[in-house]
Structures are given as structure tokens and as C-alpha cells.
Amino acid sequence: MKSSTLLTAFTFAACEIAQVLAHGGVLSYNIGGQIYQGFRSYNTPVGQSSIQREWDSYDPIIDPMHPQISCNLNGANLGSGQLSATVAAGSKVLAWWNQWPHNLGPVMVYMANCNGACTTANTASLNWFKIEEAGLISGTVDKGTWAQGQLITNNNSWTTTIPASLAPGEYMLRHELLSIHTPNQPQFYPNCAQLKLTGGGSAQPSGSYLVKLPGAYKASDPGVTLDVYNHPTWTNYTIPGPAVWRG
Template identity: 70%
Template sequence: MMILSAAFVALASAITAVSAHGGVLSYKIGNTNYNGFVPYNTPTGQSSIQREWDSYNPITDPTNAQLSCNIDGANLGTGQLSATVAAGTSVTAYWNQWPHTIGPVMVYMANCEGSCTSANTASLNWFKIEQSGLISGDLPTGTWAMGQLVANNNSWTTSIPSQLAPGNYFIRHELLAIHTANQPQFYPECAQLIVTGSGTATPGSSYLVKLPGAYSMSDPNVDIDIYDMQGVTNYTIPGPAVWTP
């Protein structure tokens, strides 16, 4: 009985830990649904447009070598897929039952300059295509983009820039939860796209960043205690400016 009880407690603790955080479970691109990678399971036999991510836990160090596409961010070998999408198409990322409502939502892309499957995501040049932070109110009690994500069935919809030049790209959704004082929680997720269309636009160098490299703990909006900021109604989202061709 004691062994069974201990096992039950361990299982309950694991479930609680998993439910505390999360990641993207699936995508809808245009009218097509794509399954995401299933964490806590072997990648063997899985196929997805998403890169591997191993747990619902956040990355808490903004200089972590695997910040670009989560831990461990590996391609799935023969199971690694890419979604073909026309520039201008909407992309919806569906998260698990998301518990956090304080923090910004950011969406990045990167040109793979060849095959995304063989790309080193930490060496790519990433550019932001959308971001949303504090919507209304003050930092500790206001409405944040992450709160809107939760209210919208734990989903976030953005669009591939309509003038983007065709090619092989990553799309990267990232939540930055800042509900814990001075302890940022990054939740990045990457999926592979083949963008089509007649666009010719590409972002200039001022919009491009490395991940890691775009954030540091010296950034006051990364290393932040929102509970000491009652009445403060502005928040600058970290990272580069949004590229709008």
C-alpha cells in the first residue's frame, strides 16, 4: 500500500508540474490543421511540422543556447514535415490549457537559407512579424496579450506577411510569462514553412536578431517585478521592432 501511495503521489506531482506550464500542441494554417510534436514522448514515429520540444517547462535563462526553438529543438528526421503556405495566409497556434495571463506574445520568422530541416536555428537571423503586450490597465492587474490568448481558446492567430519573398522559413511563437518576480519564463515553439507567392520583401538588418542574443537579464522588461509597479501602464516588449513590409 505504501508503494502504491508513493507512486500515486509522484504521478500526481508530475501531472501538476506539467499542467503548470505548456506549449503549442497544434496549428491551423489557412484551412489545414497540423498536429504538433507530442512532448514527453519519444520522437521516434512522430511526424510534425513542429520541431521537437521535450517538456512543458519554461526556459528561464534568456541566454540559453536552445532559446531559439525550445529544448531540444531537434528536427524529427524522416518525420520532419514543412507546411506549404502562401504569403498572407493566417496561422493559428493552439496551446495547451494555458495557466498564465501576464506577459507578451511574440511571433518571429527566420529564412532558413536552404533546408529548414538541416538548419541550425541558433545561427539563423530572426525577425518579428507580430507582438502584443499590455493591452490595458497597469502591469500587475491589467489585461495582457497572454490573457487574450487564454480567452481565445488558448490560441493566437497571426498572418504571414503578404509581401514576404518565397522560401523556406521557420515561424516561431513565443510567450514571455512575467508573473513571477524577477524570473522570466520563455516558451518558444517553432514550425517549418515553405512560403509561396510573388512577394519580394525581406527584412533589413536592423530587424534581424539571433536567438539567443535578442534578450538579456539586464533588460528591465525581462528582469522585472510587476508587483512593485502598481499604476505603471506602459511596458516595452523586449527584442527587435516588428517588421512591416
């Protein structure tokens, strides 16, 4: 009986480890040459300090209308431990993921003006705009080169340039991977970090560039519902969400 209990515990632990290895998110950032530690999932937020909003597990969000799809579960600020990184418009931000296992799907990067202090912002109420996206780079949807494959090749990292003309202020920066390797079950992996943007720009996106999260995606969007194994010869993929705002 005792050995059976131990075996059950071991099996459960192994499943948990496998689950962590199979999924993930942004673990750290390089902003202006300074390294910022991300939130440490599976740990209490008490005592943590990070520019990142809280995210509680490596598991994906599979509902495009999930109320916490903006910054992952639970997306809360860290109270006294919540930091913001100061960055000049036009600068590069490098985000590092854990050892990423999925190579089918796009990479998307969003920002949102907090219109004040980001620490008190409700991320589901913000107006988000996309500053970068990459999807199917070449080849067919089932065996071609995807942005997530490039992320893996580049040491599980992605580098993004903040639009140089963007007006200064406090912003959320949101990285998102949408993995489509499982038919009819999209996997969204969003993470948010807080920025204090400096510079002499004055531009702000408007109109159709601005979306709510949830609200930017629907379950019926072709880029969300694509079954790559049922359409192995397709060479086109439509990335969901708004058009990229380039400033």
C-alpha cells in the same frame, strides 16, 4: 512500507501532472484551413511526424541566453518525420496552446529564412525577425489585460498574418510566450514550425530587425526583469527583442 512507497509514487505523479498543467506550448496549427499536429512532448520522436520541431517538456526556459531558446529543448528536426507546411504569404496562421494558465506577459511571433532547407538548419544560427508582438493591452501591469490573457479568452489560440510582401522560400515560424508572473524569474515558452512560403513578394528584413536566438534578449532587459507586484500601478511595458518587421 509498501503504502509509504505507493504514497511517494502518487505524490511524484501528482507533481508531474501539476507541472504539465502549469506550463505548455503550441499543440497544433491551422494553416490555410488545414490542421497540423504539433510535436507530442513527453513522447519519443521516433514515429512522430510534424511540421513542428521537437520540444521535450512543458517546462519553461528561464535563462534568456539559453543555447536552445530559439526553438525549445531540444529543437531537433524529426528526421524522416519532419514536415513543412506550404503557406502563401499574406495568409493567416492560427496556433493552439494547451489550457494556458498564465495571463501576465507578452505574445511574440518570429520568422527566420532558412536560406535553403529548414530541416537541416541550425536554429541558433538563423537570423530571426519579429512579425508580431502584443504585450500590456490596457490597465496596470498587475491587474490589467495582457496579450496572454487575450490568448486564453480566445480558446488558448493566437492568429498571426504572414507578411504579404515576404519573399518565397523556406522559413521557420516561431511562437513565444514570455510569462512574467513569477518575480525575477522570466519564463520563456518558444515553439518552432517549418514553412514553405509561396507568393510573389520580394521583401526581406535587414539590419536591426534581424537577431540571433540566443542574443535577442538579456537578463537586464526591462521587459524580462519586470516585477509586476513591486510596480502594481505601472501602465507601460516594453516588449523585449527587436522591432516588428511588417514587410
